[in-house]
Amino acid sequence: MSIPTPHIAAKTGEFARTVLMPGDPLRAKFVAENFLEDAVLVNSVRGINGYTGKYKGKTVSVMASGMGMPSIGIYSYELFNFYDVDNIIRIGTAGSLNQDLKVRDVAFAMGACTNSNYVSQFELPGTYAPIASYDLLKKAVDVTEEMGIHYKVGNFLSSDTFYDDSKGTMKWSKMGILCVEMEAAALYMNAARAGKNALAICTISDSLVTGEETTAEERQNSFQNMMKIALEIA
Numbered sequence: 001m002s003i004p005t006p007h008i009a010a011k012t013g014e015f016a017r018t019v020l021m022p023g024d025p026l027r028a029k030f031v032a033e034n035f036l037e038d039a040v041l042v043n044s045v046r047g048i049n050g051y052t053g054k055y056k057g058k059t060v061s062v063m064a065s066g067m068g069m070p071s072i073g074i075y076s077y078e079l080f081n082f083y084d085v086d087n088i089i090r091i092g093t094a095g096s097l098n099q100d101l102k103v104r105d106v107a108f109a110m111g112a113c114t115n116s117n118y119v120s121q122f123e124l125p126g127t128y129a130p131i132a133s134y135d136l137l138k139k140a141v142d143v144t145e146e147m148g149i150h151y152k153v154g155n156f157l158s159s160d161t162f163y164d165d166s167k168g169t170m171k172w173s174k175m176g177i178l179c180v181e182m183e184a185a186a187l188y189m190n191a192a193r194a195g196k197n198a199l200a201i202c203t204i205s206d207s208l209v210t211g212e213e214t215t216a217e218e219r220q221n222s223f224q225n226m227m228k229i230a231l232e233i234a
């Protein structure tokens, strides 16, 4: 496979070394329009707009992953392996499984459990623990503390299901899992396989503990702390 890929039309060199990756294409557009200077559209295949611009003098890209592990699996694979991207920072939303993690709080995925079978492709003779880049995680925590933003670091669940018939998601909380989202585990596996770096930062958009929720508009535009943290460490 070479570039352009079936899913990304950008030319060689059009992506920065670091790509911020929300699930939502309109969140990517929001970051490009509100935080990047001189942002240039480098991809629009399937409406997954990718932008490259400047943040405080650094070249940074932002492009959505779409929802779920098959989708982020494709985009992160192509960016790491065909576009020479070194760092992907997911800026996502997640549902809290933890009493102390409230709506609008920020959480960092030190690790990501999953109910997906994504790992099977690697044919490992055992189980695999997907983890964040320590370097990106440490930088993110340092920046978050400087900014005075409340946060938690821990283990996430990356689920294949948003609507889960088994109603079993809360069972993960007894193992200390902070929150549920749908991409981090595959992103971490692709980063590991490619010898690259990844970090998932999520803002809590709803709570499975309290039933609190936020609107789609808020998920798209107003979870700006994680955007700023990701841009600072890019």
Ligand SMILES: O=P(O)(O)O[C@H]1O[C@H](CO)[C@@H](O)[C@H]1O
Binding pocket: 022, 023, 024, 066, 067, 068, 091, 092, 093, 094, 162, 180, 181, 182, 183, 219
């Ligand atoms: O807001 P994003 O980044 O898409 O993340 C979360 O939101 C989607 C589900 O609503 C899933 O992609 C989940 O991981």
Ligand SMILES: O=c1cc[nH]c(=O)[nH]1
Binding pocket: 093, 094, 095, 096, 162, 180, 181, 182, 205, 206
């Ligand atoms: O995957 C997700 C994302 C946000 N909120 C949830 O409950 N699940």
